Amino acid sequence: MTQEYTAGRHGVVNAPKAPGRDRYLDLLRSLALVRVVLYHLFGWAWLTVLFPSMGVMFALAGSLMARSLNRPTLSVIRGRLRRLLPPLWAFSALVLPLMFLGGWKLSEDPDHSGTWGLLELVNYVIPIGAPPYPWEVGFPNDLLESTWADQAVGPLWYLRAYLWFVLASPLLLWAFRRVPWATLLAPLAMTAVVGTGHVTIPGELGNTVSDFAVYGSCWVLGFAHHEGVLAKVPRYLAVSGSVLVMSFALWWASGHLGPDGWDLNDIPLAQATWSFGFVVILLQYSPSWQELPGRLARWDKLVTLSNNRAVTIYLWHNLLIMATVPLIDLAYRLPFMQSDRAVAALDATYMLWMFVLVWPLIGLAILAFGWIEDLAAKRSPRLWPNGSRRGRVGAAATGGQGS
Secondary structure, three states: OOOOOOEOOOOOEOOOOOOOOOHHHHHHHHHHHHHHHHHHHHOOOOHHHHOOHHHHHHHHHHHHHHHHOOOOHHHHHHHHHHHHHHHHHHHHHHHHHHHHHOOOOHHHOOOOOHHHHHHHHHHHOOOOOOOOOOOOOOOHHHOOOOOHHHHHHHHHHHHHHHHHHHHHHHHHHHHHHHOHHHHHHHHHHHHHHHOOOOOOOOHHHHHHHHHHHHHHHHHHHHHHHHHOOHHHOOHHHHHHHHHHHHHHHHHHHHOOOEOOEOOHHHOHHHHHHHHHHHHHHHHHOOOOOOOOOHHHHHHHHHHHHHHHOHHHHHHHHHHHHHHHHHHHHHHHHOHHHOOHHHHHHHHHOHHHHHHHHHHHHHHHHHHHHOHHHHHHOOOOOOOOOOOOHHHHHHHHHHOOOOO
8 A cells, every 4th residue: 555645734645544444434435425316305405516526526436446456456356246236236226126026118118129129238247337216117016106216226327437537547546646637637628628519519428527527536545645756736826716617617617507506416527626626625624633523422323324335325325215205105095184284384394204213224225235235345244334443444445445
């Protein structure tokens, strides 16, 4: 393991920090996951500006990948794939049969019929592309609305992007160590080409290239953080430069608003530049905590749990958000809910109840499927790894989850 360095007050590189978990980075990953759940629950566009979760998650994963690549490259890639794929297989083993039971006939799907449609199913096993799914399909007893497959499977784009970043990391890290700034900024330049309509790449290849461009600089920022390059940049210069880049992002977004207004997910160049500047500031101020300080310490167990189950939470959260609907609808049948006033009160607080219920459902998913992440990481399965001494040492030894 190479030594990691932190920036002093004036950007001077300090002594190497001790190896082990960086609780500041763990906290950022937890915040990113919470923001993802909130965004998919409420759909608030401003959340993409408040905290660009995907850029943060790719940067943290890039930092972990750079640390891992001090070991033999093929073993690192195998290890990352081993951690990623079994949780995906568990998800696919439930979702695919539900889609077929709901009436989806792949042979009759105009978007995924024929031999190519069958080949696309491989993406439920190895996410090299987008897995196919019907836009509308039934669900047993009509518990979920007909678009449930789109909402459940749609977020799997992140696993596809993560897989391609992992495969490209040996080459990216090689380039970064030779021409760091060119490698860091190249994805932003690519986004200015493929993310603005100047060059259009059709189909799934276009989506893959676009995602790689939008979040590539964040991934490489993870390299810069691990390698100590970012710490060598004076803080005032890094922050002022980031503010300029983020100002450009807001200016560009203001002139290219999508169907959901300021939702940066619909504005690739704004997403790329805003995420880049945001992540630079977060990593420039990185305090490299060995333990969460002060009042943050009360969240230690939840931060540890979410980091140990990051893949499980991401895979299942959207399906679980939808699962809150039939549960809340049961309340309308209760005897004391048979008045117009009671129904109106529940209608007015429906989204709040969805927010309340989704977290225990995520907890149940962690209990039901989270242990697969332990098996994938060659650890003894744990039902609720929230920070025991044994669990933390195991997570530190394996480098944590590569989300």
